[in-house]
Amino acid sequence: MGNFTAKNSRHDPAEIEPASNRRRTSSNTKHMYNSCTMCLCSFGIQEERIPLECINSKCARLYCSQCVKFVQMHNGTTKRFRCMYCLLEYPLQKIPEENQTLIKQLWNSMSIKYGIRYTSHLLNKQLTENNMIDLWCDIECRRRHLINLISTLERFSRWAQIHQITNDTHIMAEKLLDIATRMKENPTENMHRCQSEYKEVISMSDQNNNQESNEIGSCYIRTCEHLLGDISDTEFYRAFTNTHAKMIEWNSALASSDQFQPQVADLFTAIETDLEEQWVNHRHGIVRAKIGIIGYTCVGKSTILNRLLGIEDLANEISSPVRSIKSTYYQLQFDRKEPLKSPNNLLKTTAVTLVDIQGHDKDVPTVDNQITPGNYLDEIRKADCDIYVLVFDEKLRYEQHGWITYIEETLKRQCILVRSKIDIDFLAKYRERSGLFYGSSTVAERNYHTSAILEQLRFDNQMESHRIYLTAADFMPASSDAETLLKTLSFDMKILIDELGHLACDARNRRIHSLAVRAIARVINVCFRRGYVLNVFNYKIGAGLAAIVPFGDQLPRYLARDHIRQAFGITKDFRQYLVQFRLSIDDGCLQTSTLENCVTATMMKTRGKNGSLGAAVGGAFMAGAPFSDDIIRVAAPTAVALTGGARIALTASTAVVGVVISAAVCAWSAVNSGKHIFSYVNRLCDDLILVSNPLVTALIDINSRKDDQAS
Ligand SMILES: [Zn+2]
Ligand SMILES: [Zn+2]
Ligand SMILES: [Zn+2]
Incomplete structure (x- = not known):
């Protein structure tokens, strides 16, 4: 196998250099592409997306395994595979071969995407009682991610068949829960046993498999990728039923007729029919506007998320995202039960999904604003939301201005700025101005100062280019003063929801x-x-x-x-x-x-x-x-x-x-x-x-x- 070219980034083995430069590269350089020659889908680690290479070494074009399987199916046992690129006719029963270099690269990018390095680190070190919480969090985090993927899939496939994969995922999630529960109940239990059990659950132990898929987390990665693929397929099937039916019909006709049937x-x-149906009432909730919540960890993203979800009382919400203990390896999605209403026309409503995008650690800067797998801009992009809500609890940092620019200029999506924990600032200012505690002052005193303080807060939190919405965590007020304050003052939460209701329709x-x-x-x-x-x-x-x-x-x-x-x-x-x-x-x-x-x-x-x-x-x-x-x-x-x-x-x-x-x-x-x-x-x-x-x-x-x- 020749040298491997990866010009653009360490993680992207795709050949992306201009055609004009290509001639200049030496003749023993091997070119690889990140998509299938036949159907143009990108490669992946799922069984049907594995890259297979033409056995003609001068050609070496890559096919996805699904295409090869499809061709084989139509060829039956008597016809031979023929490369559509170099036209080589293969020996009977022979097909393109797995491209191990690319598969290895795919696994590498997957383990970055799913944060496997960190988990390996936790699994391989001697854990003390103090840092066992990290392991517990990691387990719990992965469990939540699995549960969230299943519920997303089940939302789409309510009427379709449920795959084997959902059962397998449930089993994995239950095993994780079991380990996590035992760790919590009995912290002195043999930590090593928990480590090895956790490792076993998320990794595959099939001896026949190739090396990559035997590594830590391989089973977890495979499961998640499979679920994501199924979610995408089911969404297509549910949202574009007629188009999907045509695809199935034409694909099967290909085998039985020499007439080319697709028209x-x-x-x-x-x-056209499928699009019309997006506005029919009972189908309205299938395609939803996606609103992503971004920001550093611990700035009150979860509170905003819960509020936007319309959750009134946390105690009754088992699935509430606020219970997440730390950032996840992948975004969690939550459907808002009630559609958002447009403030101008209350009959016009839009179904929305809120996406909790992994909190970014303040201390880890986004390197040079580059898009590399695993960094925050990449998280933002992958979350693929129509509207982004940036939550922050102090002055916006330089890096965050970069996020806004990226969202608006590159992704061409809207970015809404939300300043959280404003109640803390309010109370500090109140005390400063009046010399009183909010809770122990009279209504008249409160009224006297409130509008001036609000004006001051708006002045402190203003930006020329954007409106900044001031909000406070009213689920669990930080103090009794805050509790009193938030009973009468909800800051901008209502107009924020109105604004989102206004934007959601176009976003959908x-x-x-x-x-x-x-x-x-x-x-x-x-x-x-x-x-x-x-x-x-x-x-x-x-x-x-x-x-x-x-x-x-x-x-x-x-x-x-x-x-x-x-x-x-x-x-x-x-x-x-x-x-x-x-x-x-x-x-x-x-x-x-x-x-x-x-x-x-x-x-x-x-x-x-x-x-x-x-x-x-x-x-x-x-x-x-x-x-x-x-x-x-x-x-x-x-x-x-x-x-x-x-x-x-x-x-x-x-x-x-x-x-x-x-x-x-x-x-x-x-x-x-x-x-x-x-x-x-x-x-x-x-x-x-x-x-x-x-x-x-x-x-x-x-x-x-x-x-x-x-x-
Ligand atoms: Zn293909
Ligand atoms: Zn070929
Ligand atoms: Zn499946």
Whole structure:
């Protein structure tokens, strides 16, 4: 195996250097890509996302194991696997082989993502009674994370089948609870036994497995990644039922017919129906606006979270996030029972999910504001929220201004600033001004000072660019004075909730948009891109392939542009369908001329801070994005500039809930794509995904306007 290139970051083995530079790298350098050649999904450690490499060492293109399995299924026992890139026909029963280097890298990035280093540290050291609490917290933390993932999955799959994985996860969570409980009940119990039991529960002990998956935490990582994948799949199935049904139908048709069945018009009709249903009452809660709570640890994030969740009395809430003992390794999600109301129109409500994003330690700075796995900006990005609420209890630090900029400029999301623990400041000022304790002063005295103090507090906590909401922890007031104060004064909590109710509606629309584009991208990648290749290999080429010149200009009939357009169903009717929406697309993005006349090309312009719906897809390009949490990568001028002209792949993957958009270069960027036999299929698929972006925007506009009129 040749040298391994990882230009961008230590953790990202993806080859992302510009195509123009590629020629200059030495010939024994091996290029690797972070997405599947066939379906463009990104690789992962889950069984179906393992990277497999073409056995032709000159080719070495990577496939995800799901694609290979899919091809095998359709090939049966008699047909051979053929690489869609180098066209090599494999010996019977042989398939691409696991790429161990990449798998190792994937495991490395996973153990960073899930904080395994810290756990290993706890497991390997001699614990005293004093620091056993750390181990207990670690166990409890992982248990909560598992429970939270299960409940997220169960929310989506209430009507669908529950997987084996939920049972396995419950068992793991129960074992963790058992260890934690015993530790608490009997602190003098043999600590070593707890350590080894904990290690056993979260790690796999299968001797047949490769080395990586036997390491500490491997079982926990696998379980979490599996759950995340299932959550993402179920969300797709639940939120885009018709589109999902089409995908299933077309995938199974691929095996039984030499007719290529997927039709773009059917896909867009399905997505249109699915989008309409997002505004039907009983389906409203499926896609929710996500509000993320960020900030340093111990600044009162949990209190804000509970308040925003609408929890009135903590004693009755078992699932309340405030009980978390410390930051988690991954975000915890909580659905708000009641939808948020828009202050201008109380009939207009939005279902929201609140996300507790791992508290960031004040003492650990975000290194150079770089996006590397495991740092706070990365946590913020992965949480993939539509609105972020930054909670702080003193002056904003320099680093935190960086978070705000990152959220607003890079992620193109809104950032709301919340100053917590304001009651403490209020009471100090009160005492200063009046010389009295709040609790022991009269109503008249209180009234006399209150407005002046509030004014002073507003002055102390102001920022030119943002409104700062003043809040106080009214669940567990810090003193009896605070308790008295908070009975009459709730500061800005109500207007904060109103503001979120106001923003949530647009935020949900943006989320629906991202999910819809992702759904379309997935169907196009799986059914059209992969499907057509498979169809050609299975029915059109047969033994005749050897006769065609792989990279020549003379393509067989079924690879001619006309034929492909016809097969996809890009007809006059379909073009007219697109024209009616008056879609516009950034100039120079389309890679074929097929859809040119259906859309208006607009000159690139810098998008405003809060952007339109489209900005949700346009923004947030990160070439160094770690594996398995990128969902959609979209060709756009920004991204092209970023990689010096290399072609950006439009891909969709299924790694996490929600949508984060990032750019990556797939294997196809390395070839002069015009000369490959499947080049047109690929470029056309890219264009279809690209056009679906403004189309979904238009459809959402229509539906939400209808909804406005109705309410
Ligand atoms: Zn694939
Ligand atoms: Zn190959
Ligand atoms: Zn599953």
